[in-house]
Amino acid sequence: MQLVDQFPKNGDIIKDRxxxxxxxxxxxxxxxFCAIDLQMQLIAIKMENDSDGHAFICVESAILKILDKSNHIPQFFSYGSYKNYKFMAYELLGPNMIDLVNYKKPYKFSLHSVLKFGIQAIETLQIIHNQDFIHRDIKPGNFLIGNTQGTFGTFYLIGFELCKKLNKKDGKITTPTNKAKFRGSLLYASLNAHNLVELGRNDDLISLLYILVEFHNEILPWSDVDELVKNLDFERILSWTQASQMASQTIP
Known part of the structure; x- marks a missing residue:
């Protein structure tokens, strides 16, 4: 039986709540999942298999606790275990940016919408970075809009499972000497990520820049990355990423 078949079904109750x-x-x-708690409030529940004892959701819930009540961060409710799973309950949000941009042609946003999103996204990264965290997976699917009338124009960031604390010594950021593993999405990863260099705050901003260019232009120069990966043409991906100035020159 596949793991996904063992997840809760519609109507199941988690922890009597x-x-x-x-x-x-x-x-x-x-x-x-979309769920309802005892207070008749709609919430989101993220559930992850914990059979190997290394559920990423543990990291994500801990970070959301620290960032709770911050603007552009979903409200955290609870964290716990259910059978062989770890779960996290948090604020229910609306569609992500991929859903929004694909809603209708021409599959891109107006300059006004790009700037509105960009300002809020930068504010969000500033909140995270001021807490000495690096997100390391900035991509359109991790930005969602609010789910209520009052928050529908507000963007929120999720997907903190790859988030990491900055290395500091005596209050100063230190640069790790060991080679890092690849983190993030191939399409939006910075040059440092492709070169397996430990990521910093600037890499979050670079990934955001790529998103803004794609939202306005509909495409990035390396947007056929899936086909390149299928053919294992990583050198071509890297060469195009190195030419990221191509993208920045197209920003109005």
Missing amino acids: YKIIRTISQGKNRMI
Whole structure:
């Protein structure tokens, strides 16, 4: 039986508090549900298999606790265990930026919308970076809009499972000497990520820059990355990423 088949079903109740209503998204080892708690409030529940004892959701919930009540960060409610899974309950949000940009042609945003999103996204990264965290997975699918009338124009950042604390010594940032593993999304990863260099705050900003260019121009110079990966043409991906000035020159 596959792991996804063992996840809760619609109508199941988690910890005598959260009733599953529907599935929002699912992957091999994790699922996100829309649920309702005892206070009759709609929430989101992210659940991850913990069979190997290394659930990323542990990291994500700890970071959301620290960032709780911050602007552009979903409100954190609780964290716990359910059968062989770890789960996190947090504020239910609306669609992500991929859903929004693909809603209708021409599959790109106006300059006004790009700037509105960009300003809020920079504010969000500033909040995270001021807490000495690096997100390391900045991509359109991790930015969502609010789910209420009062928050529908507000953007929120999720996906903190790859987030990391900055290395500091005596209050100063130190640069690790060991080679890092690749982190992030191939399409939006910075040159440092492709070169397996430990990521910093600037890499979050570079990934955001790529998103803004794509939202305005509809495409990045390396947007056929999936086909390149299929053919294992990593050198071509890297060469195009090195030419990221091509993208920045197209910004109005």
